[in-house]
Amino acid sequence: MAGLTIERVTKRFGEQCAVDALSLDVAPGEFVALLGPSGCGKTTMLRMLAGFEPLSEGEIRLGDRTLASRGRHVPPERRNMAMVFQSYALWPHMSVADNVGYPLKLRRLEGDTYRRRVAQALALVDLATYAERSPQELSGGQRQRVALARCLATDPEVVLLDEPLANLDRHLRAAMEQSFREFHRRTRATMIYVTHDQSEAMSLADRIAVMRGGRLEQWATPEALYRRPRSAWVASFIGQGSLLEVAAGRPGLRLEEAALMRGLTAIAAERTQPVLVRPEHVTVLAESASQRSLRARVESATFRGERYELHLRLESGETLLAYHHSALAEGQGVALLLHEGWCLEPDA
Amino acid sequence: MAGLTIERVTKRFGEQCAVDALSLDVAPGEFVALLGPSGCGKTTMLRMLAGFEPLSEGEIRLGDRTLASRGRHVPPERRNMAMVFQSYALWPHMSVADNVGYPLKLRRLEGDTYRRRVAQALALVDLATYAERSPQELSGGQRQRVALARCLATDPEVVLLDEPLANLDRHLRAAMEQSFREFHRRTRATMIYVTHDQSEAMSLADRIAVMRGGRLEQWATPEALYRRPRSAWVASFIGQGSLLEVAAGRPGLRLEEAALMRGLTAIAAERTQPVLVRPEHVTVLAESASQRSLRARVESATFRGERYELHLRLESGETLLAYHHSALAEGQGVALLLHEGWCLEPDA
Amino acid sequence: NEKLVLYTSQPNSDAQQTVDAFRAAHPDVEVEWVRDGTTQLMTRLRSELSAGVSNPDVLLIADSMTMESLKREGHLQAYLSPEREAYAAELYDPEGYYYGTKLITTGIVYNTGAERQPHSWQELIQPEYAGQVTMPSPLYSGAALIHMAAIEAHPGLGEGYYEALQANRTEAQGGNGGVFNAVAAGSKPYGIVVDFLPIREAAKGSPVAFVFPEEGVSAVTEPVAIMQGARNLEAAQKFVDFVLSREGQELVSEQGYLPAHPEVTPPEGFPARDEIALMPLDTQSALAREAELKQRFGDLFGG
């Protein structure tokens, strides 16, 4: 397997810059997630990797083979990649089985091997009984699974996945995630995975590239991203959390409970360092708690199954997100304990 | 506003029964979510409500107006509904603004009011600057938002939403959820919301219909569904959780910590009552914990951002899901405390 | 090898009969023939000539005006056929470039259901015939052009005749076939048309009758001629002799045309040869006036 090198790749549509001087170095066999808000250029990047869009600038290399650059463009069919399209792109004139088997046929697989591989791939996505249907007779999620099966049936060097699980329920997603992991373990293919679901990205990817408006914001392991986001924007994009201003620490520093609580109670003028506080690091206490605690008022409480999400407003006017096991009334006063916080670069 | 009555509605495609004798009574202005695994018939149900598919059997009424029954079929354009399609269904020959404005034009809105409403709807989905684009020049998430804006621009009696947020990142989702709430508050329209995302369903819906293979599994408020699922299948579908067998309680009963822990340590033959234990009700302790605790071994730990998800195996061989703030090594032994459990009907 | 290439505008079956009869007389000559409407055939010939190829050996087509113009351009070669002695001098070119083979006259046809039975050209411009007459256009049909030239040259009808036709709302069709169809189908009761169509069809039962008007008829002669570059000159001359021979002329009569040979009996439905008055026509001057005639017609009837 060879690594992917993306070097200052830029893609312009008219005057709009969909991808802007993006550089990434993906190790061979690495599982990479592209994460970012809607319209930030994830699909465009994927399409350039696949070879469907010419680059405006920059270079893409697979190992030491240049796939695309100013003067060169290896056509998609010679890149040995596989892709799941955001719109599925199932062939309406073929049955489900034929859709899945087409890439195998192209690799000259026939007879029993062919049938076995198709059956395996369909079983993987739990659609074995739908083999003879036509794609028009499937539900949205079933179509997406066919697209997945088609992608996973072969042994490509690079697998590109564009929101492959967006239309699946959580259980199926979990099962599919598992399939991805197994597929990855088996083939050691380099995987580039576009998703808007952070928890998916976190649990699958070796490294995550966070994009914003066509640019790379941060390129790090999931844990680093969660625990040590570079900027306020990344912090607010990844995971839940609140940004507060404290009078302590400096960018890239972790604040422990004591320092944090102290820094928060300082006067407004001194509180200039943005700090990220994750809701799981907030304990909501009864109003009459110890002196050291912060006071806040409940703005709203949203039921999230296992727990309630509380939107709190501090006395300083800042908002804070916290979890609680039971619903609290709107307007109720609470006391808080903040266990830790992460100091950020001020947002550009 | 009028309520929707769905009475023993059945839809067959060939020999397959996509929706099977489904009955629901939706109160006027209620916000209902349809939840269920991929291919369970949610989209089909929605399409029947909209009038795109004739029913095989049963009846649909809006207030006391029969929309569809054996002899009757009110065409979609006379149902005063709005819908977001799973495949967006944007009109490729119209600009984004025209797509959003089309339903308004049909309602004879013109001039300033028209422009204002379109601008509002686009601002709502954060696409104001994209008004003049054509849908082909949008990213997947942007298309979905246009579809949303189109749906929310008018004042329909019933709004049908088919996975309207599937392709959006979490922040946008949260913002959109908020828009839905506001829209709902403003118009008091009856909303039917198909989603595979439980937390979305939970936080938005007044009541949730859980479907499985075309049938209604449970029809209850989010909290009831989470806390008091009817069957093992619903329990496992909604939220995270593990099914254990205990020697205590009976279906529909909540077991407190003491009873639960006692029931779990009984001999295998006596443990016949299935009980649901949510991961948030499991505390993972150091191995050397008190006598009363259960022992287990870590099978895997998955990073989920704020915390780790632990898959544990009990000594009885059963598996249990739990959360923990830090990673534990595979194979490590732990002690557990289970705070509560919910007794289920045995699965059919 | 004895292969003769013939371009002819005779109808299919007539052409076949002519070729068959010729082959019966000269079994050693192979004939390859192309049949088409005069206009098409001439266009084809022009294209071939323009590309520098002269395909046919013999032409059996159209009218003397066409032949005259081909002769002037040097595409024909002279041959003094021994058979010419029997023919009237105005029917062939004195230098032997082309010979008329039959007389296709233009007269009046009427639907037998019509109110009147016209007998003269003059009648057609009377008010009773307003909007009732149809005719072929000289812009399309050679016979119609010659007819126009002949009428214009006729002292009794003269230059004003076509203006009068126009004033009488006479309609122009593309060709003679169209005129005949219109009259036979009854959409126009009267028409100006070549003789053989109505005579032959009337015999089959078509409700039409043909009249040789008092002032006389115009005629085209379907001349035969040998091309300048003919590859098979000997056979070509044999062919010319054959169509001019008595045997050849009998065949013309059998096919339902007025033979050019004065001694061959005309076919049934035709009056005796000497009862038909021909309006005289000077090919040379007609050719000179061609453009002017067409222009006049075009101005009068559109185009």
Next chain:
Amino acid sequence: MAPGLTEGSQQRWLLTLLMVAIVALSLVPSLRLLFEALGDLAQGGEAPLWRVLQAESTWRALWRSLHTSGLGMLIALALGSLFAFVITLTDIRGKAWLVFCFMLPMMIPPQVTALSWLQLFGPASPLLKSIGMAPPLGSPQPLYSAEGIALLLGIQSAPLVFLALRTSLLSLPRELVEAARISGARQAQVWGQIILPVSRGGLIAGGAMAFISSLGNFGIPAMLGIPAGYYVLPTLIYQRMASFGTGVLAEMASLSLLIGVLALAGVALQQAWMKRSRFGLVGHSGRAHDFLLGRWRGGVTALLVTVLLAILVAPLAALVVSSLVPAMGVPLTWETATLNAYHEVVGRQGATWRAVRNSLWLAGGAAVVLMLCSLPLAYRLQRLPQRWQSLALSAIELPYALPGVVLAVACILLFVRPIPVVNVALYGTLGLIFVAYLARFLVVCLKPVAAGLAQLDPSLEEAAQLAGAGPWRRLGGIVLPLVAPALFAGGLLVFLLAVNELTVSALLWSAGNETLGVLIFNLDEGGESVLAAAVSVLVVMMVATLMLALSLLAPRLPKGVVPWQG
């Protein structure tokens, strides 16, 4: 390195091949004419081109050509889209038969249609006579007018619109319609505001073909225009042909240049329109219809049947009647009815059967060959830069726009000598007609395919590409099945147009190589209209049989390929 290069050269090879094909087929005849038209320019003010350009009649004819073709196109659009919409998108009954009957009028020679209408509404009309409404003998005939010409041109080219539009509608994702309906759009609004604009590609393609084919049509304006003194460019050209002078060819060529320019303007306009309607449609509807006609069904059916009565049954009946009488003008009664004409044409020197065989070979061969090259050509064209694409499309459009005779002249000029290098003599063989047909009808086959391709969701092909399918593989495995309805529609149109073709073969045939069109025309011209009618009836019957036989193949062909199969 190597793979990239191979890929490039393969594509280039494809491109070159196709370009050669286009040039050879389309451009060369047109260029040869241009050469002819400009050849005599040295004569200065007397050069044919100047003469033609200065003549008032030229400009009048040009305007009238535009007028009748434009109007004819509108009528074709109205008729063709009526049928396409109703049959493709609603639950009307008897679709198969409606489509079948709608395709057949293309098979009736336009002259015959014109004549039968003239008879039907003329003084001798058996129909009007029997109800006592027949106009008096010699009363003016309304069909002898620009509108009359346009009407028949429209009827003649309506199937072109129908087929082009139908393929476009077949790929209309149903969600687009549903989204409009749930928004509250009434059926009429859905048609006008969603379906029509989205299927604009097919509509424009069909309209363009209707326009171009009307522009080059000779039979109808000759039949209806000349009596009214109404000349269009093709009739003007024919009139020039009837002159004898040396400049004839140059004048014809000059006039054809004008038609060429008109056609090119049409192409440019069409491209400008198409540019805004080029969107891949995501999703592929496998569904037959979306609209329930409900209580309108009876009315709509009646409307369609009435149209069919006018455009098919009336002329066909007239044709049958005129083939059963002993001579033109004899009223058909039990006593007069006779099958003599059929005996005659069937027994006649084998000419009829020879013509049938020739025409079937020519039409079938042209249809197959054009179908084979249309797909790669359209595919390649779509990927060409816009400017080149327009040029290539224009080149292809020309031979169809030129009047048949003019194209034939160009072919004679080109092929009367053996083709240089290969030393093959095409002149005087069926091969020449075949080549001329290929040039002429390429656009008919290409247009629907190009429209279908433009509508295709590009990701479908991209998915195959990434799976490792090379260009040819994708073309065969993915693109072909998806545009198969368009491709077959094109092939069918070529067949229907070619089997009766007259104006091209009229100049190019030779003994033994006659075509059906020529046979019928010659019979007609020789005054044997009855025989001509009999042959026409036989041809219609034969083609109808062939079309029905195609239905038997339908189950083995991709869905939607045989238009009259649901």
